Amino acid sequence: MSEIENKTEHGSMDGATAGTAEDPKNDTGLGLGVIFFIVAFLICFLSGWLLFPKLLYSKHEQPFNFDHVLHVEETGDCESCHYLRDDGTFSGIPKLASCLDCHTDEPMGETVDEAVFAAEYVAKEKEIPWYVYARQPDCVYFSHAAHTEAAGMDCKTCHGPIDETRTSRPYEENRLTGYSRDIWGKNIWGIKKNPWDSMKMDDCAKCHVQETGHKGYCFQCHK
């Protein structure tokens, strides 16, 4: 066997037994390992639970605050603003025009938001760039008529008690997917307590199986 090989042989022998060479009974190495383990575990575990969601979503404030309670009091129900058109399609977030059915460029209330609305949008005839909490991606086709008319569901079942909100919460956008946080749901594990807590395909399927006995075919919800 050659010189070099000889050396390397010993060298690596040392290496091979380094961990235990000095004193197999002294387990400080192991102890330290355990401590390191616990520390690392806690750091990663906690950041995974607490830090990660913060990093994943970017917050956007709505153009101005919208008081649903007030408007529901004034108009009576959701449908007066979020209505089905005659052709069965859903109007979604109202256009400025339908706001102007009641509003003018004269602020109606004292609130700052009212002023912003009148000055920035009504006066300038600009559509309000609302962030839509419940926006689904382009590949999704959703028929409000099928649910509210045919299945007789109410808005709340999927959208929650929005009518009871006095302020517009910030819109949280997933930095990776660009989706609204409402789709996956507030709970980072996707655990839901209320039917409106998340709006993913599985949520649709779950209800469809219960109600129709079938998840539905691709084209039922995709385009």
Added chain:
Amino acid sequence: MIHDKKAHKYGMVIDLDKCTGCGTCAVSCMSENNVPFKEDESDKKDSITWMRVYRLTNGRPFPDTEVVYMPRPCQHCGGKGDHGHSPCVSVCPATATDYGYDTGIVSQIYTRCFGCRYCMAACPYHARYFNWWDPVWPEGMEKYLSPNVSPRMRGVVEKCSFCYHRYQLAREKAYVNGSGEVPEEDYQTACTTACPAGAIVFGDLNNPSHKVHQIVKPDPHPDPLNPDVVGKSRNPRVFRLLERLGTNPKVYYMSEREWVRKMGDHYLDGEWDKVKNVYGSASHE
């Protein structure tokens, strides 16, 4: 699977004697379904045309030559025995295409497809197209894109959907009207409504009141000569493409001319003369 009696079976019948080969169906389809276009579309093997118009000739020399045009959308095959195992659906590894048992329409989901192209290999009609390039519209032209059909990205397969979005819209209309049932005239594909010659008739093959049913008279029973074949037409002038394969297309063709009907499938020597008179005779009325 939803197997209720009320299930629709949407299909079409194309009168090849009326078809002028003008290509309006193809363009109407492209414009309706956000089909892209590129600088050179003359290589028809990578040109996306959900509705393609083939030119058929009888192969006879001058002056006995005859020509007929055959528009070919996705055939929305019911598969062997019409059980819904279409050649393409059964092979898709990622469930990106499925058979709607409620409509008989074969779907294609672009966001799910990862572009293995097995479905294209399996389709004998070349009705499936691959996006070899990312679609690009000249500056500003993307303004005419319709929101009812999502534009595709590079690397996925697309095909005719029988304008399913029109069915979705018709359904919504039906819901607010309270009827819930979609009337024949409310769900028509873009090619059907566009055809200036009125050569295309579209509707529910299961619904005796629909024109397509009355023309095709589909035979509910399997063809005694070939149990895989179901829904054979009892109209002697009506035929399907490659019917013998048992793919059970929902697109029927119609022609007075024998050579055209013979063009629809392969026949060994002498077989045609046996078969041609059998058209419709398999019916059990």
Added chain:
Amino acid sequence: MFPFIFEWVWDIGHVLFFGGFWYAIGILGAGMTYCIVKSAIDAMNDTGDNHH
């Protein structure tokens, strides 16, 4: 692939296919775990030997 995936149905096809799949994965997993654990133990032992 898992019962909680959208496409999953409890039909004969899925049971057979994924039954076979998870069975194979199981064997491979178990086999490797066994080897690794046993080797680790063996390694401990003979390093121990070195010192007696």
Added chain:
Amino acid sequence: MKVDRRSFLGLGIGAVAGIAVSPVGAKLTDDFSIWTQNWPWTPVPPDGEISYDRSVCNLCPGTCGITVRKIDGRPVKIEGLDTYPVNDGGVCLHGIAGLQYLYDPSRVKTPLKKVNQRFVPISWDEALAMVTGRLKQLQEDQNPEALACITGSGQGSVPGLFNHFMAAFGSPNCLTMPDLESWLVLTATTLHGPKQTLGFDIDHSDHILSFGAGLIDGWGSPVACIQAVAGRKQREATLVQIEPRLSNTAAGADRWIPINPGTEADLAMGMCGFLLKENLFDPVFAQGFKGGFMRFTAMVQKEYPLDKVAAVTGVSAADIQKTATAFAKAKMPVALPGKGRGEGAQSLKEFAAVHTLNCLTGNINKKGGAFVKPLPDYLSFPDPVLDDVAQKGAAAEPLAASAQALVARIDQSDQSPVEVLFVYNANPCFALNDPSRVAAAFEKIPFKVCVSPFMDETAMASDVILPVSTFLEQMEDVPSRGGLAASVVGLARPMVKPVFDTRSPGDVVIAVAGSLGGGVAQSFPWKNYEDCLKQVAGKIWNPLTRKGHVIVSGRPPAGSVETDFGFLAENPDTLKPAGDQEFTLIPIDNFRVPPTVPAPSPFAIKTVSDRILKGTDMFVEINPQSANHLKDGGFATLTTPAGSVRVRVHFNDGIMPGVIGMVKGLGHTLNNRYVSGKGVNINALISPTIEPGSGMDAAYGIRAGISKA
């Protein structure tokens, strides 16, 4: 204590374990999957309220009613308009592709002027100032007739405004491109007197004898014709198609009679002779015959005996008899002139001869026959105010009878008689025969103004381009034309705000007139085009705006019809294709390729067969029997007296041996990469021949040679 390998091991394992029991894995997996399904560069069309708006398509003489589907006011789809009297819900691929023209890469986005062979953007004011400056110059030089104008079609208020302007300015040189309507007007004028045109009641006729009219290849009002042909089966009508090639019309016809190209007129004359000899004509209607009917009868029987005609046309005498007899015996026969689309180079003799067959059967102004109807007169322009300069000019002799003749005139003279040229809604530098000669003539004209939405061949040859809106961006009256039985006027309405800095052509003319001052300005007393239209179309304005269309002449027209045989009795010669080579090259009108303006849309080009266009190579059709050494799909050199090009060969059993067919309308050079540089412009291979009787170009085909390249 010593940090050793195990510590790091612990660190690693701890980290992994920590992440594993946190939601990171599950969530990121899901988000990653979503991320790979929504690429930011894939457009997401905005959703909104669906609405439908109605208008009229003005892309071709078809004038179909259309409905435009909009999403929150954004047009996304064009479809046929149900119950519109022309097309009743039908539509063609070019109409549907209309939205592509709206955003076409070759749109002219702002006024342009040519500065040493390159175009530079200028303001509207500057552009109009340039134009009026030039015109004022002509007036000062007392030379208003040096202004010429070429428009696409003669009908409607916008061409009307151009005519009105020319009249007021004092120039007789206002010409239109040769479309089917212009040939029909010429024919009607020749046979039945001025201010009339012809219509054909195809969808009621029980026997249609078509002399090459491509009823389903784009002839006349394409959709209306396709519908009429499609309805044929139900009403058991016969369609007999006479042409050298198995066109789609011939393929769909009950009978196809191949004929030597360019001999249709002789065949028609032969049939006339036969019908007269056999007394197979309508004596009652014949009472309206005057102006040399006897001379005509004698002439056709002498000059066009069946055997001679058979020899010339290649149609057997028996066939001619059979066809003529069937035609004469039919209840409601109609004979159709106009090869292919019926536009471009045709022949007055042929039109007249074919229409004479209609006259002989007497099925004129009757259901299912030919209609001799007055030109639509729903427009009433005020009489132009002429100062003496204008009067002098107006009295001058017109330079030419047709655009092609004008080109020849300029070409021959070393100093162009035309100093300023307006071109509106026409592309002579592409659509006329021998376009290189047209371009040369343009070079000689000192100042050319192109009023066009697109940077087409003619625009590129101009000095100033005034960009106008497309039919989807402006209001305009759209009168039906091209052989329809009924005369319908539709109203095109703006479906969308102009996409670029464009104006309505009517406004352009009015603006120019206004800034010229004097009599011209007085002749244009309107604020703007809309105001003008409201007044000149006053008769029908209310119903027009209410219903979107008006049927100005019902069917069939009343009153007796007189027929003058003077022109035919002289037996003008049939122009044979020029040259002496082995083959005859004829243009093929393909439905999917528009022949003139506008150029094909990307969608239209996409539908073109790979046996017409492959890459940038053009195919020509030839019968394998006469292809001798050529190979199917192989390259060849096609040579005519006008030029020579490299093409590929497509064997087609459906074309007469000895004939070469080439699709018309390809080979554009405008700046739209989806359309340009594809194939060859057949017009470049055909040199014009002016027909004496009509003063129009009648060179439909030309002799050609083809050899392996």
Added chain:
Amino acid sequence: MMDAALIPEGAKRCSFPKFMLGIAIVGAVLLWGVYAMLLCWFKGLNQTNMNDYYGFALWIWADLAVIALGGGAFFTGLLKYIFKVDELKNIINFAVIIGFICYSSALLILAIDIGQPLRGWFIFWHANVHSMLTEVAFCLSCYFAVLTIEFIPNILENRQLNKVPFFHHLAHNMHGTMAVFAATGAFLSFFHQGSLGGVAGVMYGRPFAVREGLLIWPWSFFLFTWSAAAFGPCFTLLVTRITEAVTGKKLVKDNVIHLLAKISGWMIVTYMIAKLIDTWYWAYYTAPGLGFELSHFYTNNGFYGYWILVAEIIVCGVIPGLLLINKSTRENPNFRLIAIILAVIGVSLNRWVMVLQIMAVPVMPFDTWALYIPSWQEVATTILPVAYGIILIAFAYRYLPVFPQELELNQPKVQES
């Protein structure tokens, strides 16, 4: 030499620079392939000459071919560990390495061949169990895991690694349990080799491909498994032969070679009988039943003529089979070499037909034959695995005790000196 410490004890290897030079040359080819691969990933599949008629092309053929050729690994493993054919221990390591190369290549090519590579995992996640391709994907990746497991001990036997006690024991223990892995491998291979045949066989819209079968499995399913088992070993033998030629050493004893050749020979012969029956039944019953005559599937254009049928079945099927079952020809090095080369060509040809000819044959009566010439990007990415294979084999041979009989067969002559 500088890397002597890594070289198996007592084994003679070429000088390190010479070795690296060789690696560099092959490495260049590898990089070319990698460049093409990146082009396909970043610019998309428009880099290929595939089209809507030729959705499956050169790559899919390469996949099917390498997997068939890699079949030597599972079959040899099956014989060695299950049927206890002990001589094969002298070639099993190499068979495993070849298998490892083939399967890793197959997976790589599949990853290039899909339009949206980042969604590739949908095939597992959203699996459609009715698709043969799903079965392929699952079994393929599982069996690749098995091959890795089978390869590991051999790696751990590297002189230095083996000195680490844990690795030493791991190698030992894995050898001990190898039978279990081999059995699983055989099970998986049976299915994925088969489902590759199934991929074509289930396409009932393609009369050239479609086959009747047993339950959900078309006959082509079983034929593919069988042919992989039959021809795979020939590839193992071929590569061994090449390695011997390159290294100028005898590495495996003849009796082992002969044994494997014999087994392979009999497998081939039996397979060919089955294949002939299948072809005959398809040509005389299946296709005509759909209105097709055999002549419809073969043209006179150079690519898809009858010659391909003859070449696949007779020249590269029956002939090598007979050569290998016949003792005298089998044990004659030259005949044996001819036989295994023909066999390797034969199975590749079969996969070629089952991919490219299927795509080329017109199905609609008015359709035409499709022709396809791969782009350089496709060729480069297909050559990539070859380069990668050569490099891996080179390293394995240099640093691992791949051939147990090497030292014994290449003893320095003692009587001299």
